[in-house]
Amino acid sequence: MSSKNNNLDIPENAKISQEIVKLLDEKDPLATQADKFKLPKDLIYLDGNSLGAMPKSVPSYVEDALLDGWSTQLIRSWNNKGWHNLPFTLADRLAPIMGAKKGEVLLVDSTSLNLFKTLVAALKMRADRVNIISDKTNFPSDIHIIQGVLDNFFPDKKLKLSGSSDEETISLIDSKTAVVTLTHVDYKTGKIRDMQKITKAAHDNGALIIWDLSHSVGALPIDLNHCEVDFAVGCSYKYLNGGHGAPAYLFVAQRHLEESQNTLTGWMGHASPFGFDINYEPSKTIEKFRCGTPAILSYLALEKSLDIFETIDFGQLRKKSQNLTQLFMQLIEENCSDYGIKIITPRDPEIRGSQVSVTNENSWEIMQALIEHNVVGDFRAPNIMRFGFTPLYTSYENVWNAVKILQKILDTGIWKEEKYATRKLVT
Amino acid sequence: MSSKNNNLDIPENAKISQEIVKLLDEKDPLATQADKFKLPKDLIYLDGNSLGAMPKSVPSYVEDALLDGWSTQLIRSWNNKGWHNLPFTLADRLAPIMGAKKGEVLLVDSTSLNLFKTLVAALKMRADRVNIISDKTNFPSDIHIIQGVLDNFFPDKKLKLSGSSDEETISLIDSKTAVVTLTHVDYKTGKIRDMQKITKAAHDNGALIIWDLSHSVGALPIDLNHCEVDFAVGCSYKYLNGGHGAPAYLFVAQRHLEESQNTLTGWMGHASPFGFDINYEPSKTIEKFRCGTPAILSYLALEKSLDIFETIDFGQLRKKSQNLTQLFMQLIEENCSDYGIKIITPRDPEIRGSQVSVTNENSWEIMQALIEHNVVGDFRAPNIMRFGFTPLYTSYENVWNAVKILQKILDTGIWKEEKYATRKLVT
Numbered sequence: 084m085s086s087k088n089n090n091l092d093i094p095e096n097a098k099i100s101q102e103i104v105k106l107l108d109e110k111d112p113l114a115t116q117a118d119k120f121k122l123p124k125d126l127i128y129l130d131g132n133s134l135g136a137m138p139k140s141v142p143s144y145v146e147d148a149l150l151d152g153w154s155t156q157l158i159r160s161w162n163n164k165g166w167h168n169l170p171f172t173l174a175d176r177l178a179p180i181m182g183a184k185k186g187e188v189l190l191v192d193s194t195s196l197n198l199f200k201t202l203v204a205a206l207k208m209r210a211d212r213v214n215i216i217s218d219k220t221n222f223p224s225d226i227h228i229i230q231g232v233l234d235n236f237f238p239d240k241k242l243k244l245s246g247s248s249d250e251e252t253i254s255l256i257d258s259k260t261a262v263v264t265l266t267h268v269d270y271k272t273g274k275i276r277d278m279q280k281i282t283k284a285a286h287d288n289g290a291l292i293i294w295d296l297s298h299s300v301g302a303l304p305i306d307l308n309h310c311e312v313d314f315a316v317g318c319s320y321k322y323l324n325g326g327h328g329a330p331a332y333l334f335v336a337q338r339h340l341e342e343s344q345n346t347l348t349g350w351m352g353h354a355s356p357f358g359f360d361i362n363y364e365p366s367k368t369i370e371k372f373r374c375g376t377p378a379i380l381s382y383l384a385l386e387k388s389l390d391i392f393e394t395i396d397f398g399q400l401r402k403k404s405q406n407l408t409q410l411f412m413q414l415i416e417e418n419c420s421d422y423g424i425k426i427i428t429p430r431d432p433e434i435r436g437s438q439v440s441v442t443n444e445n446s447w448e449i450m451q452a453l454i455e456h457n458v459v460g461d462f463r464a465p466n467i468m469r470f471g472f473t474p475l476y477t478s479y480e481n482v483w484n485a486v487k488i489l490q491k492i493l494d495t496g497i498w499k500e501e502k503y504a505t506r507k508l509v510t
Numbered sequence: 511m512s513s514k515n516n517n518l519d520i521p522e523n524a525k526i527s528q529e530i531v532k533l534l535d536e537k538d539p540l541a542t543q544a545d546k547f548k549l550p551k552d553l554i555y556l557d558g559n560s561l562g563a564m565p566k567s568v569p570s571y572v573e574d575a576l577l578d579g580w581s582t583q584l585i586r587s588w589n590n591k592g593w594h595n596l597p598f599t600l601a602d603r604l605a606p607i608m609g610a611k612k613g614e615v616l617l618v619d620s621t622s623l624n625l626f627k628t629l630v631a632a633l634k635m636r637a638d639r640v641n642i643i644s645d646k647t648n649f650p651s652d653i654h655i656i657q658g659v660l661d662n663f664f665p666d667k668k669l670k671l672s673g674s675s676d677e678e679t680i681s682l683i684d685s686k687t688a689v690v691t692l693t694h695v696d697y698k699t700g701k702i703r704d705m706q707k708i709t710k711a712a713h714d715n716g717a718l719i720i721w722d723l724s725h726s727v728g729a730l731p732i733d734l735n736h737c738e739v740d741f742a743v744g745c746s747y748k749y750l751n752g753g754h755g756a757p758a759y760l761f762v763a764q765r766h767l768e769e770s771q772n773t774l775t776g777w778m779g780h781a782s783p784f785g786f787d788i789n790y791e792p793s794k795t796i797e798k799f800r801c802g803t804p805a806i807l808s809y810l811a812l813e814k815s816l817d818i819f820e821t822i823d824f825g826q827l828r829k830k831s832q833n834l835t836q837l838f839m840q841l842i843e844e845n846c847s848d849y850g851i852k853i854i855t856p857r858d859p860e861i862r863g864s865q866v867s868v869t870n871e872n873s874w875e876i877m878q879a880l881i882e883h884n885v886v887g888d889f890r891a892p893n894i895m896r897f898g899f900t901p902l903y904t905s906y907e908n909v910w911n912a913v914k915i916l917q918k919i920l921d922t923g924i925w926k927e928e929k930y931a932t933r934k935l936v937t
Contacts, residue, residue, distance in 0.1 A: 121581040122584075123581075123582055126584075128584060130585045134588075137581040142577065145572060145807070146569055146572075146573065149564060149568060149569045150548075153564045153753055154550075154563070154564040155550055157549075157555060157561055157563065157886065158560050158561040158886065158888065159881075160754065166754055192619070192620075192802065193776065193801060193803055194802055194803075195774070195776030195777065195778075195801050195802040196619070196774060196776065196801055199776075203662070219788060221788070222777075223786050223787060223788045224776050224777030226788040226790075227775045227776060227780065228774075228775055230775065230789075230790050231774065231775030235630070235634075235663075235771075236662075236773070320803065326806070327580065327588070327806035327807075328803045328804045328805040329805065330805065331802065344662075346658055346662040346663070347623060347626055347655075348654045348655055348657065348658030349620065349623065349651050349654060349655060350622065350649075350651030353654065356650075359890060360650060361646060361648070361654075362657075363653075363654040363658065374620060374623055375619065375620020375621055375622040375651070375755075375758065376620055376745065376747065376754075376755045377754075378755040378756065378757065378805040378807075378808040379753070379754035379808070380754070380807035380808050381805040381807050381808060384807065454586075459584065459585065461585065464785055464786050
């Protein structure tokens with residue numbers, strides 16, 4: 084994939100007009116990709132960082148799976164439709180998007196379970212070392228998994244948490260460090276960690292690293308092998324558009340494939356699961372990190388998303404992502420700064436993921452009003468509004484209109500209406 | 511549910527005629543249930559013990575999930591369509607089928623992962639004891655999970671394996687036993703273990719028990735609380751008709767809910783997952799055994815199957831299951847005994863699950879020929895043909911015709927054709 088830039092850059096301090104925005108859409112080499120997704124016509128969807136949009140080809144593909152697969156071929160679908168192999172055949176298609184080789188990626192289970200698997204594997208590979216390094220701003224589930232692993236299975240080891248700066252994290256890494264595990268793009272702020280630098284710091288100290296790429300893969304170019312990453316995990320229902328609870332992935336660098344062991348030793352990780360031998364013999368391939376039977380329908384939705392990603396120039400994707408987020412930030416500042424909306428996402432496009440987060444003491448209510456006015460972002464405790472910008476189906480005009488609606492909500496103060504105060508379960 | 515018997519019994523030693531078989535179908539109170547499933551018209555499907563048939567209502571329900579849910583409501587589907595809660599709302603509907611109360615069952619992950627979770631929880635509740643008891647004929651994945659748990663996390667504990675007799679298993683249970691874990695209905699032979707007796711033996715010795723109900727729930731009445739079972743796990747893609755890789759379940763008796771802890775501590779098991787606190791505080795409910803984000807499409811297919819099960823009299827279901835399996839065995843003996851087909855499933859209907867297994871040195875080839883002739887059972891190494899009899903969509907005439915086709919394959923010897931010798935991946 085080339086990374087030539089066909090996008091217009093946005094002048095840093097210029098006043099943005101709707102005409103400039105329309106011109107950006109006209110010149111956008113990715114503009115036609117939006118046709119491949121099914122979204123409500125009147126909705127501005129800025130939450131693809133939480134749950135990606137549905138590729139239009141999913142319903143007919145799933146229907147075929149139900150009618151030709153499940154209800155016609157039944158048990159034979161495992162073979163005849165290649166379903167038994169989806170955890171690695173689809174992963175082999177996903178691998179290039181993260182700079183991995185075929186055979187290094189597996190699509191299975193959830194991100195949390197894959198972190199458990201890779202963390203325990205890595206700890207066993209550095210059994211003589213005592214510390215795990217992470218940071219306080221890591222996604223809570225990642226911290227929970229680390230805590231659970233330590234409390235229950237490695238009580239002699241310790242978790243040390245840095246702040247969110249690369250330097251502070253690196254300063255904690257030393258000869259006692261077994262594993263460093265971080266999320267690459269911060270779920271709250273959208274800040275990108277320096278994968279290459281931190282990975283090198285871990286290796287310089289003899290430690291292993293696990294990156295959580297949940298907010299990275301599908302949103303920006305990732306090159307795990309160039310950075311010599313040891314392990315990685317992540318989910319496929321955000322920028323990868325796999326649908327609600329689509330299978331997560333894990334990456335194991337080829338050089339660790341022999342030594343690393345999966346401790347969740349279910350039959351699907353067996354070298355010969357259908358030999359039904361009661362003695363566990365792990366597969367020699369990445370399939371050793373399988374455990375139980377895969378939930379097929381969710382794989383099929385993800386497959387249709389990969390059809391799209393395989394046609395995408397990730398240089399173009401990244402440039403558009405940077406432009407969309409920059410445009411949003413400039414428009415917010417121009418139009419909403421009187422209302423205490425504070426941007427917490429990095430201004431430097433090189434360390435900014437594909438989202439913009441802002442704080443406000445009334446973020447919950449403002450976000451609910453936005454959603455009711457057809458701009459869907461999300462809320463993260465205690466006071467953050469997140470807006471995700473997915474280059475495949477978000478236009479520059481979407482950004483313009485979203486800010487106009489936000490501005491109106493703030494100008495009129497309608498977010499103060501009582502109905503916007505009710506808290507819901509999942510946000 | 512009453513267990514009144516509206517079925518005809520089959521005379522034990524009478525010669526069965528096609529007329530008797532037709533009469534059985536005419537009098538079958540469950541005969542109309544088959545209309546609720548979509549199966550190829552010319553197929554005799556005797557593999558519902560491996561992968562259940564699709565309820566006809568699944569495709570439109572999944573289509574609604576894709577069109578109204580994913581592509582229209584997007585992230586909001588987690589709340590608006592109740593998807594975030596499916597692991598326990600659907601489980602509450604499943605609970606009565608296994609004699610559990612609401613709040614004791616959770617639908618998540620795979621059977622193997624759920625066995626890991628419950629086994630580790632149980633071992634921590636009996637930390638001063640050293641042995642796990644299982645049997646050599648347990649499903650291999652269950653044994654693999656036990657071995658993995660012991661090798662990796664409890665190296666001071668030991669696995670002791672009995673043979674398949676209840677008495678032999680009970681004889682291994684003593685004051686050193688921490689946990690007994692067995693599969694209730696044997697996947698190879700269809701033999702039913704005495705749940706009440708073995709559970710009592712475990713408790714009499716101060717041990718805990720975990721039952722794997724993968725070949726039980728949906729096939730026969732189960733009463734976990736009557737038997738005072740501690741934990742149970744199982745899959746929903748066999749007799750429960752949830753589709754390929756549908757979510758598995760776990761059961762935790764209410765009395766253990768506070769003490770038992772999930773060591774796979776992902777965010778969905780947190781008391782307040784969307785509070786995003788980095789300190790793990792487990793849910794006080796069965797949800798503590800959640801880990802990552804659930805794969806929604808597979809839950810929805812299962813939901814449609816539960817719609818059907820909630821209308822079923824399990825006494826009728828069990829009686830028909832016993833009749834179908836008895837009919838098959840009698841017809842096999844009358845028509846196929848010259849060919850070295852040996853029944854390994856118990857004759858006593860009280861200890862027979864909803865399958866019949868036979869051995870033959872050419873089981874692989876004969877099963878492939880059967881499948882090509884539209885009778886789908888499956889093969890289990892080294893020499894077993896399995897035939898599952900699912901009372902909801904299998905008729906007595908199906909059984910009659912299946913045996914006629916088997917008889918013809920044996921009489922003509924066409925199973926010797928070379929094409930039937932090729933081994934496939936999943937069987």
